[in-house]
Amino acid sequence: MKKIFLLGLFAFPFTVWAQNGIFLLTGQVGQESAPAKVYLNYQQDGQLKTLTSAVVKGAFQFKGTLTDPKQAQLVFDHEGTGMEKLGRTADVKILFLEKGSLLLSSKDSVKNASISGSPLNxxxxxxxxxxxxxxxxxxxxxxxxxxxxxxxxxxxxxxxxxxxxxxxxxxxxxxxxxxxxxxxxxxxxxxxxxxxxxxxxxxxxxxxxxxxxxxxxxxxxxxxxxxxxxxxxxxxTAVGGMAPNFTQNDVNGKPVKLSDFKGKYVLLDFWASWCVPCRAQHPNLVKTYNKYKGKNFTILGVSLDDAGKKADWLKAIKSDGLTWTQVSDLKFRDNEVAKLYNINAIPQNFLIDPSGKIIGKNLHGEELNKKLASIFK
Structure with a gap:
């Protein structure tokens, strides 16, 4: 009887929500209960918002207010260990939230779930x-x-x-x-x-x-x-423009400014410990740095790691041999410097001259070496 009650509650016609700009996401995934939890992550007014729902015999529910549709990440934590401890194999589904009632269902996992009641999805x-x-x-x-x-x-x-x-x-x-x-x-x-x-x-x-x-x-x-x-x-941030200045903390929590490096050629490098293409480039980047670090050249790394993964960031720096300055606000894709430079994907970089002017973008491997060789003849 309890199960029937829950399903009946979740199936209530929420036409009023659409009128008031409210979304209701109802899910039924398997038959799991506590300690299982479900997390809903999405951007709201420039901030990452995370909602948490308990699970009762596979049923969960989220409600919130929207000004316009939002892309969201739905994470099913089957063991209840906490979202920050979930790795690359986490049960995740990307979907859109929009005004009205959205129904999500699956026999086993959210990644295999179907969604109804949502034209956008x-x-x-x-x-x-x-x-x-x-x-x-x-x-x-x-x-x-x-x-x-x-x-x-x-x-x-x-x-x-x-x-x-x-x-x-x-x-x-x-x-x-x-x-x-x-x-x-x-x-x-x-x-x-x-x-x-x-x-x-x-x-x-x-x-x-x-x-x-x-x-x-x-x-x-x-x-x-x-x-x-x-x-x-x-x-x-086009080539020929002046690189926007910023301040962000290094691995020890000390504020570092881009302007601190004025007078040097700086490769502003956006990366993250979880980014495979970024990590793949590090051996060559280390060679490039060691070759030109004595010739008025340096690298400033900006990581898009998040607060729950700081240990991964520090481990990647050490294991990849990145001896140049590294900064991050540990806000994942909401990194303030990344937003300032309009970074939506990594790896990306900017080559900045001693005056602070951008003289190159996304120079990798041999392309970067050729550019630096032309500078330091």
Whole structure:
């Protein structure tokens, strides 16, 4: 009887929620109960928001207020160990929250769950099908690196080969997104995807063209205005512009400013301990640093690790032999410097000259070495 009561409660018609801008996410995953928990992570007013729900015979529920749709991460903690202790194999599903009642169900895990009552998630499901080939290819590149012997992983030729493959796949994904946005100018997903596509090295002319093709309502929305801001930031961090100054703490909690390095050539390097492509580049980056550190060159690393994973950040610095200055606010993808430089994916870097001017972007491997060789002749 209790189970029937719970299901009846969760199935209540919440038409009023849609009118008041409230979402209700109801889930039924298996038959687990405490200590199992479910976490819902999403951005709200520039901050990462985490909601927690208990699980009763597989049932859980979340409710909140939205001003516009949000992409979210749903995490099922089957053992109740805490989200910060869950690793890469965690049971996770990416979905969209929107006003109204969303129903999620699965026999065993959230990653295999189906969602009903949400037009946006149906749209997202169709878009994901378009990305399957390239995402599968990217996973194969990652596996190629992980399965390679350690000596091969440190090979510059091998690393550059993988980087070339990833860049080609990323370019293919950009084309898919731009074409999708062009064909679906009234879909919120189009605006969301363009926002995710925005990066420091984006072609602002192409992006502005895609953005201007969206409906008036989307362009005037809160997210639309944020994208306009990102396009402006991309222009501000273009080659030839002055690198925005910032302050962030190093591994010992000591504040470090970018301006502290004025007078030197600085490679501002965005990475994280969990980023496989970033870690793959470190052996060559160490060689580059050791070759030019006595010639008025240094590196300033900015990590997108989070507070619960500081130990992983410190371990990666030590095991990869990164002897240059490292900073982070441990806010994961909400890192304030990453937002200042419009970083949506890593690895990415900026080469800054002694006056503080940006003279290069996303220079990796031999490309970086050639640039530095031309400077330090």
């Amino acid at each position: 149906e749209t997202y499901k169709r878009f994901q099908a378009l990305m399957v080939p390239s995402e599968k290819a990217m996973r194969m590149v990652e596996l190629e690196y992980r399965n390679a012997p350690e000596a091969k992983q440190k090979s510059q030729q091998f690393q550059e080969s993988l980087q070339s493959k990833l860049m080609k796949l990323s370019a293919e994904q950009r084309v898919i997104i731009l074409q999708y946005a062009k064909k679906n100018p009234t879909s919120f997903l189009s605006l969301h995807l363009l926002t995710q596509l925005a990066s420091p090295d984006m072609d602002t002319q192409v992006m502005r063209s895609a953005f201007n093709a969206l409906s008036t309502n989307l362009r005037g929305s809160k997210l639309g205005k944020e994208l306009v801001g990102k396009l402006g930031t991309a222009s501000a």
